[in-house]
Amino acid sequence: MPTCLPIVLRRCHRCASGRFRANGKFRVNANHKLLDAWLLALCTGCGDTTKLAVLERMNVRSVRPEFLNLLHSNDPGLAAELLQDPVVRRRNRIALDWDDAWRLDSGAPHQPESEAIEVSVRFAARIPVRPVRLIAEGFGLSRAEAGRLLAEGNLVSTVRLGGKLSGDFTFMLKR
Numbered sequence: 001m002p003t004c005l006p007i008v009l010r011r012c013h014r015c016a017s018g019r020f021r022a023n024g025k026f027r028v029n030a031n032h033k034l035l036d037a038w039l040l041a042l043c044t045g046c047g048d049t050t051k052l053a054v055l056e057r058m059n060v061r062s063v064r065p066e067f068l069n070l071l072h073s074n075d076p077g078l079a080a081e082l083l084q085d086p087v088v089r090r091r092n093r094i095a096l097d098w099d100d101a102w103r104l105d106s107g108a109p110h111q112p113e114s115e116a117i118e119v120s121v122r123f124a125a126r127i128p129v130r131p132v133r134l135i136a137e138g139f140g141l142s143r144a145e146a147g148r149l150l151a152e153g154n155l156v157s158t159v160r161l162g163g164k165l166s167g168d169f170t171f172m173l174k175r
Contacts (some may be wrong), residue, residue, distance in 0.1 A: 001125070005024065006096040006160060007019050008022055008096065009100070010094045010095075013048070013050075014048040017044060019044045021044055024039075024075070026071045029066060033059055036055055080125070084096075087166065102125075104136055115175055116173065120170045121171070123167060123168055123169050126167045133146075
């Protein structure tokens with residue numbers, strides 16, 4: 001589950017830093033019947049502002065009024081949604097760094113009575129995370145121990161647990 005907006009990875013023109021913090025503020029500009037909208041982000045090094053294009057030269061009538069109201073009210077949920085939109089990321093040539101921007105919500109810790117436990121992982125947002133890291137945090141293991149369980153075949157899933165995932169998955173842990 002996300003806790004804040006991710007860091008935007010993009011080179012700063014002023015200080016050559018590569019990290020920007022989006023705070024959910026938008027800038028909307030109208031030129032006659034054409035509309036531009038940007039998501040503003042501040043450089044973590046020098047504080048310079050960059051604009052991430054959301055709308056470019058759109059006819060005002062083609063923009064939904066609800067969407068325009070969210071832009072004007074600086075909705076943080078809209079900012080999170082737009083940052084995860086692949087079209088917006090590609091248009092602005094940015095990547096996202098999700099380190100320290102999410103948390104794991106697990107049920108109450110309990111000891112399984114059987115030799116194997118099946119677990120379903122559900123993502124509240126499309127955050128790319130290494131499943132081994134989630135499993136280690138969820139069960140209170142070190143990452144090395146979770147990796148050892150995976151290598152020994154005691155951690156089984158239909159998806160590859162070695163890379164990053166951003167979608168729901170299930171796994172079985174054998175003790």
